[in-house]
Amino acid sequence: MMDGRINARALAAVAAAAAAAVALAGCGASAQASSAGTSSAGTGAEVPLVVYSAQGYDSDVTKAFSAATGIPVKLVDDSTGPLLTKVQAEKNNPQWGLLWVDGDTAFAALDQQGMLAPYTPSAALTAAGQQLGPSDHSYVPVSTTVMAAVIYNAARTSTVPASYDDLATAPYKGKVGMNDPSQSGPTFPFVAGMMNQLGGQSNGMAAGEAYFSKLKSNGLHVYPTNGDTLHALETGQIDYGIIQSSAAAGEVLKAKKSATFDPKVAYLPKATLLPGVIGIDKKAPAEVQAEARQFVDYVLSPAGQKVMQSADPHGDSLYWPIVPGVQAPAALPAMPDYQRIDPAFWGPLEGQINTWFDSAIK
Incomplete structure (x- = not known):
């Protein structure tokens, strides 16, 4: 168990600036699917990256990512519980490429089932952020509440x-x-x-x-x-x-x-510290996994963090960053005293x- 406070952050530059998009997606909204971007720019990727997400800023982030990279994204937005149920139901035939929800316990359980592809992002994290990542790099923390x-x-x-x-x-x-x-x-x-x-x-x-x-x-x-x-x-x-x-x-x-x-x-x-976490489907095609890795790097870039902090100003944008140089919103107090639970122990018990x-x- 680890107690402490998260300090202000800065980041080695990663991605090009992107235009923020419109239409917020609520964290507890009913399931919806949408496509963002085309294959006419950037990588020219023809295979869409399917993102399962419960984040209130996910629509804006996926559209900004597509604008920056040319990678098309299909977003499936829902509450975390239904998304995790969907991931388990698709275990033998996954339909997702990337999962983005709050809480590392679920990802620790997925990792123990061999469902996640490891990735070490190119971006730096604060000392507190580095402590949130698993030793096998099976998922990536990107924010905290x-x-x-x-x-x-x-x-x-x-x-x-x-x-x-x-x-x-x-x-x-x-x-x-x-x-x-x-x-x-x-x-x-x-x-x-x-x-x-x-x-x-x-x-x-x-x-x-x-x-x-x-x-x-x-x-x-x-x-x-x-x-x-x-x-x-x-x-x-x-x-x-x-x-x-x-x-x-x-x-x-x-x-x-x-x-x-x-x-x-x-x-x-x-x-209890609650990381916002991204995981990549281990069974996804190599091209999709490559797109997912680019998405992780974008989220941790200055451009991605800017969209995250502006797209849902009365909801999920109110997080404590773990990226160096990114300041917490003024509406937030200092990080309260917290405990960190062991996701590898509690996750499988969910x-x-x-x-x-x-x-x-x-």
Whole structure:
């Protein structure tokens, strides 16, 4: 387990500047597929790179990448849970070339199944970013958020939790909501993080199950994704939401504060570090893998980071960078104290833990 703070970053120049595109793709949006770019410029590639992504800026990034390289991209955007289910269903005949979602636990599990092609990007990462990458280079971290931020409606309550245990006590009864880890990719690392924090790898599952059972007994509400939990907060169904830091920061930025709604954010000890990660399909044709490697380098380039930080200003763009010289958005606080869980241990347990959560807590 590693605690610390992420500092500001700088990057050795990688890719040519690209025109940012339009049309944001929501992190929790329903599945959609679109083509970006043509084969008339750059490499002249005829085979499209199929990108499975749950990032709010993915449409803009894929279009900017195509504009910069001439590589056509077919984007399939959905929530993380359905995308991971799709990847597993296609295990023997993958339809994707590149997967881009938040949370390294899922990638560690895919790596253990031999599904990822290793790649070491040409770009430099900060010291903190380098520590997030696996020793076999099977996937590449490209950003960080934390899970969870506790967002609360200060217009309805003046009680602010100081610990996760507080959320299971009487003042919070029936007032707390969180996402379903089977649907919301960032939420499984939070659940695993609580287990890790409460009992470590030896007793974490039992301790975590006891904790979430206490939350349920205290009236916990479970919603599919960040957006649904935020809607419940906005409409007064709950007063506290356990969500991803980027979604919480975005809600504070865009909220129309009133006498009945005034969102504020608290970070409890300790948040779980949540890397944004890219993996390449090991079974993809060599040409597609080459395109995917170019995509990784583009994302970590100044041009790619610029699109990432501007395309979803009230959502996924609110991340702490791990690229040297790239500054975190002004709307973000300093990185809160965090823990890093071992993705190789917790990743393979995702199916088991999510099944338990949906049967016992949801």
